[in-house]
Amino acid sequence: MKAHQLKVYNTLSRQKENFLPISPPFVGMYVCGPTVYGDAHLGHGRPAITFDTVNRYLTHLGYRVRYVRNITDVGHLTGDADEGEDKIAKKAKLEQLEPMEVAQQYTDTYHRDIALLNTWKPNIEPRATGHIPEQIALVEAILNEGLAYVVNGSVYFDVLAYNKKYTYGKLSGRVIEELVSGSRDLDGQGEKRNSVDFALWKNASAEHLMKWPSPWGIGFPGWHLECTAMSSKYLGNHFDIHGGGMDLIFPHHECEIAQGNACNHQDPAKYWMHNNMITINGQKMGKSLGNFITLQELFTGKHPLLEQAYSPMTIRYFILTAQYRSTLDFSNEALRAAQKGYKKIINGLRIARNMHYDINPEVALDGEHLQQVEASITAAYRAMDDDFNTAQAIGHLFNLLKKINSVFTGQLHSATLGEEVFTKMLATYTTFVEEILGLLEEKGEVQEGLLDLLLRQYTEAKTARNYAKVDEIRLGLKSMGFVVKDMKDRVDWAYEE
RNA sequence: GGUCGCGUGGCCGAGUGGCUAGGUAGAGGUCUGCAAAACCUCGUACAGCGGUUCGAAUCCGCUCGCGACCUCCA
Numbered sequence: 001m002k003a004h005q006l007k008v009y010n011t012l013s014r015q016k017e018n019f020l021p022i023s024p025p026f027v028g029m030y031v032c033g034p035t036v037y038g039d040a041h042l043g044h045g046r047p048a049i050t051f052d053t054v055n056r057y058l059t060h061l062g063y064r065v066r067y068v069r070n071i072t073d074v075g076h077l078t079g080d081a082d083e084g085e086d087k088i089a090k091k092a093k094l095e096q097l098e099p100m101e102v103a104q105q106y107t108d109t110y111h112r113d114i115a116l117l118n119t120w121k122p123n124i125e126p127r128a129t130g131h132i133p134e135q136i137a138l139v140e141a142i143l144n145e146g147l148a149y150v151v152n153g154s155v156y157f158d159v160l161a162y163n164k165k166y167t168y169g170k171l172s173g174r175v176i177e178e179l180v181s182g183s184r185d186l187d188g189q190g191e192k193r194n195s196v197d198f199a200l201w202k203n204a205s206a207e208h209l210m211k212w213p214s215p216w217g218i219g220f221p222g223w224h225l226e227c228t229a230m231s232s233k234y235l236g237n238h239f240d241i242h243g244g245g246m247d248l249i250f251p252h253h254e255c256e257i258a259q260g261n262a263c264n265h266q267d268p269a270k271y272w273m274h275n276n277m278i279t280i281n282g283q284k285m286g287k288s289l290g291n292f293i294t295l296q297e298l299f300t301g302k303h304p305l306l307e308q309a310y311s312p313m314t315i316r317y318f319i320l321t322a323q324y325r326s327t328l329d330f331s332n333e334a335l336r337a338a339q340k341g342y343k344k345i346i347n348g349l350r351i352a353r354n355m356h357y358d359i360n361p362e363v364a365l366d367g368e369h370l371q372q373v374e375a376s377i378t379a380a381y382r383a384m385d386d387d388f389n390t391a392q393a394i395g396h397l398f399n400l401l402k403k404i405n406s407v408f409t410g411q412l413h414s415a416t417l418g419e420e421v422f423t424k425m426l427a428t429y430t431t432f433v434e435e436i437l438g439l440l441e442e443k444g445e446v447q448e449g450l451l452d453l454l455l456r457q458y459t460e461a462k463t464a465r466n467y468a469k470v471d472e473i474r475l476g477l478k479s480m481g482f483v484v485k486d487m488k489d490r491v492d493w494a495y496e497e
Numbered sequence: 498g499g500u501c502g503c504g505u506g507g508c509c510g511a512g513u514g515g516c517u518a519g520g521u522a523g524a525g526g527u528c529u530g531c532a533a534a535a536c537c538u539c540g541u542a543c544a545g546c547g548g549u550u551c552g553a554a555u556c557c558g559c560u561c562g563c564g565a566c567c568u569c570c571a
Contacts, residue, residue, distance in 0.1 A: 032571075043571045084569070172566075178499060179567080245571030275571070282563065286570050321520070322510060327503080327564080334509040337521035344520080391511050395519035402536075409535045467530060474533080485534045494534065
């Protein structure tokens with residue numbers, strides 16, 4: 001296979017750049033994981049699948065990826081920045097649980113749901129609460145640089161001081177003067193010297209549930225700090241890819257860049273990748289809007305907005321049919337279309353796995369078909385090389401699938417493609433579906449052996465022109481979710497679309 | 498209010514100057530005991546108006562509509 005020049009859209013430069021890892025073949029990738037205080041919803045599914053696909057494709061190209069995705073189990077506050085209540089602790093009080101019980105419970109459900117989407121596990125999945133000493137050390141380092149200050153046992157990052165040496169706002173495209181003047185009510189600043197400053201360490205009140213000792217008293221870390229602590233610990237001070245949802249660009253990732261520069265004098269990541277939001281009726285699906293659908297609700301169909309259940313692979317396919325930087329609009333109609341498309345892909349996978357080249361010297365090569373197949377193979381890779389355009393790649397896979405189906409049903413002879421191209425076509429198709437896109441065959445309850453038995457009876461009945469029995473078997477299979485495919489010389493089954 | 502982005506055929510969704518995206522839905526056809534599956538063909542899509550160009554969905558301007566971030570959110 002020829003060398004690929006992968007291009008990646010970098011939020012920092014706002015353009016596609018050639019992907020050149022810092023130390024090939026190694027790639028360090030850090031992705032912001034969930035704050036574990038509720039069930040994972042469709043909005044969590046998108047970055048999980050997006051960066052899983054990035055991981056898969058980079059691995060396919062031969063890179064050795066270290067994928068780190070954190071679990072936020074402390075420090076993420078509700079309400080106004082740096083003034084609200086800890087999300088985990090709030091949920092703990094509501095459910096009368098230990099905060100760690102809440103974190104554990106939703107970490108478990110997150111893992112369960114994300115695994116169903118067939119995502120590879122991260123190589124390291126660190127938790128914020130497991131890295132308190134590292135975070136304290138970072139605060140001390142930033143204080144030593146003179147870019148933070150202590151007030152009543154809390155430590156704040158001094159954005160204005162930082163901005164004299166570095167540029168605060170370069171990721172989100174924000175101008176510091178506008179942030180300063182545009183800040184809402186000036187009396188809500190509290191201890192901060194300036195409203196744009198953010199907390200590195202917060203003093204904990206007596207009733208606060210999650211707290212640790214520090215040089216500044218009992219307290220807990222600020223939200224942005226954990227990612228700096230854990231990414232630098234496991235990937236170094238400057239690594240290749242930092243990913244997450246677009247809504248994290250500001251302030252979270254902006255603050256991470258500031259923290260990284262403040263204590264390590266360099267940007268933490270070379271490439272910043274951000275997936276867009278999933279919308280529902282054109283509006284962002286999110287916790288704060290209360291219009292989110294959890295993954296479990298999708299899998300079971302138990303949600304007022306859902307007309308039916310949608311399988312994990314349908315969801316994965318649905319998300320992959322859009323480029324990750326575009327919004328993707330949810331609707332039952334779109335998901336039903338995705339379900340059909342997914343099943344078509346998987347029926348093709350079964351066929352491709354079992355198909356063999358049929359040597360026939362009397363069949364001539366067909367230049368047009370050959371050219372179409374070769375073009376689709378090249379185009380599928382080119383799409384992935386162009387900032388992981390899974391939507392476009394899938395389009396080319398469907399073109400390959402048409403050829404595969406044609407050969408399978410006898411409408412096209414495999415020899416018209418020649419053995420080399422035919423084999424490459426099958427290999428490309430199966431590699432893309434299974435390895436790169438991560439689409440699995442969702443097997444039903446029925447054993448394949450049983451299906452084969454029924455199909456043998458079906459064939460016998462058909463030969464005997466016992467059409468009543470033929471129809472009976474056909475109906476029976478249909479009720480189990482299978483359709484019978486009658487071809488010229490044989491029969492086969494497929495998943496009902 | 499500031500910053501940024503979007504508006505593609507019934508629906509979802511690629512595409513950023515000339516080359517069929519694709520899926521799904523619908524229509525017709527081949528095949529079939531009838532079907533199904535599969536394959537083939539089709540609708541003449543680019544918010545509106547103006548401009549640049551030999552040529553624009555694609556570049557520029559204006560208008561309309563929608564959204565994101567600026568406060569926790571993937």
